[in-house]
Amino acid sequence: MRHLLLTCLALALPGLARAEEAAAWDPSRTHVLVASIIEWPDAGLAPFKDPRRDEGLVAQFRAAGVPAGQIVFLKDREATLAAIRRELKAVAARAGEGSTLIFYFQGHGLRHKERTWLACYDVKVGDPATAFEVAEIFPILDGGWKGERLVLIGDCCHSGALGAVVDRFDGHPRVRAAAFTSATASNTSTVRWTFTEALITALAGDGRVDGDRDGVITFGEVDAFVRSEMKYREGQLTRARLSERFGEAFILRRVAADRPAPARVAGGRQVGDFLEAMDREGKWYVAEVLAVDGEKVRVHYLGWDAKWDEWVTAEKLRPIVRAKHAVGTLCEVEWKKDRWFLARIMKAEGDWFYYVHYEGEEGDDDEWVMADRIRPAPAGKKPVPPEFVARAPRASGKGDAVAARWRREWHLAEVTAVDAGVHSVRYADGDTGALSAVDLIPVDEAGEIRVGDRVLACWGGKTRMYPAVVEGKTAGGCRVKWEDGTPATEVPFGQIARIR
Known part of the structure; x- marks a missing residue:
């Protein structure tokens, strides 16, 4: 499971000088709580081994203009259940009207049925009462915070559950809420820091995030950038959730002068595109476009060291194509390595992600999977029939x-x-x-x-x-x-x- 980088970014500003411009984040009125954990006393929770990036995120908030005195950082053993609850309430109380509130949690995300918890430092696996439940966020902020914009950011297993907090604020007369998450509520997440790294890139004003090249980075553009990074680098579905009044045009910052957007290439592939490229041995790999020079494209093969980056020509490039599956199809899905179970496709996100329900199960394990985890059900294989059947079968509808x-x-x-x-x-x-x-x-x-x-x-x-x-x-x-x-x-x- 991956850390829940839960970030209650409550971003607030009355607006820019010109009325026609969108509202923008004001770092000087931002209050931040960071609770970050990479190892736990409970042996049931695996530690994270990769170099941590939470400190880099905190540094980027400071570089963006958030006053040091308005940032609280609970690191590892400091991030106990009691401390997280106490500091979230305290930060919420200090942040005044129109403020920005950021609550960042990094650690394991735990889920059972439809409830999700953040694994604080002193959590005991198997005892939900020792973990911080996502559902606690709303009453804490609704009762003790007077700010205007709220953004939850989660980099962990099941982080999509933060969307439920956003939904509770929808229609609120004062609060405009949104959430960034690395995974859906039903899915686990990578052990790597890809999601956090994407946020750091956006906060730093990297021009690659500025999709329309207008010089400003909006919430919608950050969402698109993060979604692309997670899709191609980690094979994870993620999407932002925002309340009706939040607005995708909300401005995070201007593009940094020293990190301009790559120039557009007329009619060709763009820097930052993902595609498949053939390496020197004739094998195809998913790759990112690093540079374009006429008919040549410099690519980085995902998952490989930068020493393998190379220039290739058009015949060694192709779009990424995945097998397509129809909604409603009965199939087999690889639930865990080499463990295949009968399932039915319930939803599709393009031809990349499919939401599946495992037949004969209650739904706790339903999840989004990629096409490479799906295969046709063996001929004649059907779900185990139930012990009982209706005497007078009829279709069941909503409310029955x-x-x-x-x-x-x-x-x-x-x-x-x-x-x-x-x-x-x-x-x-x-x-x-x-x-x-x-x-x-x-x-x-x-x-x-x-x-x-x-x-x-x-x-x-x-x-x-x-x-x-x-x-x-x-x-x-x-x-x-x-x-x-x-x-x-x-x-x-x-x-x-x-x-x-």
């Missing part, structure tokens, strides 16, 4: 009550969405899942149930459903005889699904 399979159990649930044949459900106990139609049995109306019907029914007021036979009906439910020999009990209507 169902008996939903969870591994080898069945639980009362409600369908919350249907997308490409995948049903999102919320179980009666509050958990969520993503299931195929065969994993659902509709809950029947009172008038549909007859004495003698075989059913799945909730037992003892719980949400789990067991097989039984209807012995009789009352005004409020059915008396059922449980197939495991448990004495008959009454089950209310709304908790009974007929099966064969």
Whole structure:
């Protein structure tokens, strides 16, 4: 797992001198909290070995004009759960109206079900109460911070969960919120510092980030640059999340005079483009364009030392092409190295990333994968059929009550969405899942149930459903005889699904 570089950048400025110009970040009114950890006492968390870049990010904030007295840096053993909570509240209280607040966390990101935690220095793996939950951010800032712009930045596994905090601020009369993340909420992240390095590049005013070459670097351009860096260098999907009032045109800074944007090349490949290039041995590799000189292009092969950089001609260049897969396709996905599982493609991001649901699972492991982790399902291979099937099958839609399979159990649930044949459900106990139609049995109306019907029914007021036979009906439910020999009990209507 990779560090969650959670950065609450609350960037605020009334605007530039000319009304027609977009608002811009004012470093002098910025308050920063950095909590960064690369090793933990708990042996269950692997340390990060690469040279750390968090110090470089802090230095870049200072170079950008953030006063040193407005930066708090909790490093490694200083970044305990108590310290993170205390300092986030303190920084929020010090940052006044219209301020910029930056909360940066670097460490492991942990996730279970739909909850995400930041692994502080003193975390104990397996005990969520010892970690800092992402959901804590909103109440802390909503109650104690009077600033205007908020940006969360996460460089870690499951960092996309920060988007949920942005969503809570959407529509807020004062706060404009946004988030940068290295990965989606469902995905792990690289152990390298690629994401942080991209942010440092942007904060330094590197002209490569200025996509439209107008001399200023906007939030939208930083997002595009980071997204490209993570896509090609790490094979990770990332995208910024922003509230409606934030605006992609928000200006981070002007391009630095000593780091101008590369000149545009008419009708050809541009510096910074990613493509495939053939090396001297005739092998194709993903590469970055470093320079263009007429018909020749100088490339850097990703993952290789700079000593292999070379000039190549047009016939040794080609676009990056990946296999395309249709949404709804049943396939096999490599979940871990050489461990392939049956899955269904639920969404696609171009022809590069695919969101998959592992068949027969509750949805905790659903994730975005690249095409190279997908292969056709073997002929005739189908999901393991459920133990029970509906007596009167019918399609389930949003809002329908169902008996939903969870591994080898069945639980009362409600369908919350249907997308490409995948049903999102919320179980009666509050958990969520993503299931195929065969994993659902509709809950029947009172008038549909007859004495003698075989059913799945909730037992003892719980949400789990067991097989039984209807012995009789009352005004409020059915008396059922449980197939495991448990004495008959009454089950209310709304908790009974007929099966064969």
